[in-house]
Amino acid sequence: MTSVIAQVLAPLASPRPPPPEDALTASQWKTLMAVADTVIPCIQPTSKGNPDSDLLIPDDEYEKTVAGLHTISRPVKSDVVDNFLREKPSDRPEFREFINIFIAKIMNLEKRNELHFVLNMLNSRMGALLFAGSTRPFEAFTLNEREAILQSWIKSYLPPPHAAYAGLTTLVKLSWARSSPNVGPAIGFPSVPINRKAGKGFYFKFMNFKDMKDVELETDAIVIGSSCGGSVTAKNLAEAGHKVVVVEKAYHHEPEHLPMAEWDACTHLYENGGVLASDDSSVNIIAGSCWGGGGSINWSASLQTQGYVRKEWANEGLTFFEGSEYQDCLDRVCDRMGVSTKSIRHNPPNETILEGSRKLGWAARDVPQNTGHNEHYCGYCTLGCSSVEKKGPVASFLPDAAKAGAKFIEGFEAKEIIFEDRQGVKAATGVKGVWTDRDANNGFGGAERGAVNVTIKAKKVVCSAGTLWSPVLLLNSGLKNPQIGRNFHCHPVTIVFGVSNELINPWEGGILTTVCTEFENLDGKGHGAKIEVMTMIPGWYLTFVQWNGGLAFKEMALKFKHAKGLIAITRDRDSGRIYPDTNTKTPRVAYNPSAFDRGSSMEGALGAAKILYVTGSQEIHVCTAGVPPFIRGSDVKSPSVTDPKFVEWLALVKKTGLRDPASCFGTAHQMGSCRMGVSERSSVVDPKGKVWGTEGLYVADASVFPSASGVNPMITNMAISDYISRNLAEEMKG
DSSP states (O other): OHHHHHHHHSOOOOOOOOOOSOSSOHHHHHHHHHHHHHHSOEEEETTTOOTTTEEEEOHHHHHHHHHHHHHHHTTSOHHHHHHHHHOOGGGOHHHHHHHHHIIIIISOHHHHHHHHHHHHHHTSHHHHHHHHSSSSOGGGSOHHHHHHHHHHHHTOSSHHHHHHHHHHHHHHHHHHHHHOTTHHHHHTOOSSOTTOOOOOOOOOOBOOOTTOOSEEEEEEEEEEOOSHHHHHHHHHHHHTTOOEEEEESSOOOOGGGOSOOHHHHHHHHBGGGGOEEOTTSSEEEOOBOSTTTHHHHSOOBOOOOOHHHHHHHHTTTOGGGGSHHHHHHHHHHHHHHTEESTTOOOOHHHHHHHHHHHHHTOOEEEOOEESTTSOOOBSOGGGOOSSOOSOSGGGTHHHHHHHTTOEEEESEEEEEEEEEEETTEEEEEEEEEEEEOOOTTSSSSSSOOOEEEEEEEEEEEEEOSOTTHHHHHHHHTTOOOTTTTEEEBOOOEEEEEEEOSSOOOTTBSOSOOEEEEEETTTTSSSOOEEEEEOOOOHHHHHHHSOOSOHHHHHHHHHTGGGEEEEEEEEOOSSOEEEEEOTTTOOEEEEOOOOHHHHHHHHHHHHHHHHHHHHTTOSEEEESBTTOOOEEOOTTOSSOOTTOHHHHHHHHHHHHHOSOTTTBOEEEOOOBOTTOBOSOTTTOSBOTTSBBTTEESEEEOSGGGOSSOOSSOTHHHHHHHHHHHHHHHHHHHHO
């Protein structure tokens, strides 16, 4: 009966596209699997294990460790934990499938070649000497020896081993966490939210070009992108009486399919499979790619642009940001989504921020939620919101646009903006792109998906493709302004984990409902870090957990139910660049957090550690290789940030720093790559969102931010897009 109920409550399947051909040679696979089985080993007592394939633990130590893990893992059954300890990636065909997809489809050509080089080196005499101090290939060592070799890379002063440690362990952790069917049951993570309910979503009707040849359409305005900026723009233009077509390169997934399994969600809801690394791999960028974009998979945080940021932008000549008109835009988009703090129920991690800040005398507050003034106690929104309680674009602005007559096309990848010359000025007249059909079962798992060239002629073109794609589309369309793609900001994030004795179940409850603002203005100019809560799903947690050995890593995995993840999210002063990949014409990211911004991140991380300590965490882990976790002594009954051992550990964390490649940053906020300004020499669009040097072409998304917003960018994005599109609607009336 239980299994039947689970099937009824579970989301509908979302099949993935067919897998690619092998991305590695047979010898490369052999080496990679040897690395993978070292990072995620089969753990056995010495008397029973095989030294070539198992991590061997002395029998008495093994029995003691397993007994402790059974206690930590309750109520998970002991046999599930035992199977988890014995699992290794080479035994799981799902692992090989996932990692092959990752290498073939997610890695760009340069990173794929780097991986090939490392694997070939580990299998050569010269490479083995560099990486292992022996001429034997990596897979020829016993597993215990291989573990010692990987551990030696952490402290290596030579760049290749250190970089190989960071790259290979991260790749294996991510692939295993998202592909193994045993991870969720062992760590206690329910694949389906408890009390899941599928709300009634809006019925979107999408144009279909199946079995057609080249298609040409005409409209008043085309909006490229359906996310926060595009949805608001479409609503305003359509409600003003203009004919609007919204195109989106990704697809719509109804509430019945949500939340997805993590692997499926990364495939269907995220840009580049959920992982887009910067060129130097210092930052992993996470961006939405689905109907509604980032607004469909964000964490409901709805913070308005802060006063000091508005003043900074106004001082650059954009005086609108300090005026009442911009405040009206902020309030209007918040009102439409029912943004408030009234119905928040905090989960334990968010309560930790409030209580820890109170004990330390720090500033902290509730974060408004876009949940229609209703409680939204769900921690799975990263995988898609099934309840429709979150009032992002698919539950607010896009339905409004549809009711006003807007037309929608999913699966349309815009290739270039069409221009014509009007007295020496490039005037946008439409967009060319490729529409890709769903398969015969209305999904994506079949091979019979057709592609059609589509040209859409329009009087106005609004690029709302997001901070990654908007500059790339402009550049791919032949625009030459050197500012296009520059000024990229992303709020780099570092994570601190706390582990408590009590059961936390951190995946339950609203994800981000509090913020500590004590460190947000470290330089007196609005740059610093906020402390917030991160989503806690297995792939996000385990990918960032530091790897110091196979047993320690699996132990940390089994502590998931007792863990809290706090993030230091930095308003970056310094910037990077977005540009098109030479081969694929897709976005590349040239960004490395500056020393200044790493300093802000460090202060935020130390603050997060202090919050965790004074609220009772027994262990505190930072995401910097080589830094041991802080383990609170049993004699510390009333923890204080002045406790000598804790102070000593904080000093070690600060001294080690957040250096590459030992530390890793993530980001889910992208801004600024089509900067708004008062001069073409320093920006991409003018104060009304029009692209300099063109007619009829506008940008309305987070890429127009003059600098980093310092808060979760959804509301700022929507408000600016509201302003741009309302002005455009009036202009179009003539």
